[in-house]
Amino acid sequence: MELHITCIPGDGIGPEIVKEARKVLERAADKYGHKMIFKDVLMGGASIDAHGVPLTKETVAEAKAADAVLMGSIGGDAATSPWYRLSPELRPEAGLLALRKSLKLFANLRPAVLYDELADACPLREEISRAGFDMIIVRELTGGLYFGERKTFQENGVRKAIDTLTYDENEIRRIAVKGFDIARKRRKKVTSVDKANVLDSSRLWRSVVEEVAKGYPDVTLEHMLVDNCAMQLVKNPAQFDVILTENMFGDILSDEASMVTGSIGMLASASLNDTKFGLYEPSHGSAPDIAGMDIANPIATVLSAAMMLRYSFDLDREAQAIEKAVKLTLSEGYRTADIMSEGMTKVGCSRMGDLLAEHIV
């Protein structure tokens, strides 16, 4: 199979981790007889430096022309980077949001799994972590507060800012369908997270999710308020299978869920539209403080590449080979600095990439 992949290495540790993911992908392609054609494009800070804007028409066109996009991370240190002296719509993050919107990537899947090999890194008490957990956050990605009308202005000499949280029923329905479809292939439970005790948008969310649930009698639906969900994620994470939620809640809860695994450097993500096309990126940020030092953990990007093979190319066997290589490499004791523990072998980003590639069998 010929796979056309547009790469957005991005900023900070982005270029290093994408390089390692490509290494692993190429190895998998060799092994299973595929041809991968990569093309690098700029976005975020790197695009600001080259073109003055975080996202160009060319980058959007290159992304659309590919079968899938593999991304590292974008953005810099807001306190020191000149990118954050630009107006908000010209900053690195605006590029990512505009790309999500123009590619119609409404479904963001963020699995949070406690790896046996890394159980020591889990910050929860042992009696909680013992049960393990394996959940996937299905986050709506092109609506809500992120894309509602916003403005900052003065009223009677007082500065004021407004953001608006809007959803229509179609936006809710299509992400709910994604969530239920995914639950069907897993443990058949959807926890829909909202703030229906306060927000109108959440009350609509809840009623549309209930309508969708009628088509999935084999899947259990429960509703949970977002504040309670934040609590339950540290109290009893094993209860979750699929967490279905809107954009902003999903942003916050997915960081929490990843932290609970003890290793944000391990968590992959996929952003999908209603075709096979997707953008795949680690759940973590660009870590500018460790950029270029060869100490970043490439595993989240490598696992995102595995998600790409599975969701955009239906190459389950190849995706599994990558996932297995991650487990094997960890079980042999290799660790990057962020997941290092006593008695393990510490390796850098590039060495970890080599090891993962070598472990593809």
Ligand code: IPM
């Ligand atoms: C994420 C990030 C982005 C978001 C930022 C970089 C705009 O935090 O992918 O979770 O808020 O969606």
Ligand code: MG
């Ligand atoms: Mg986030």
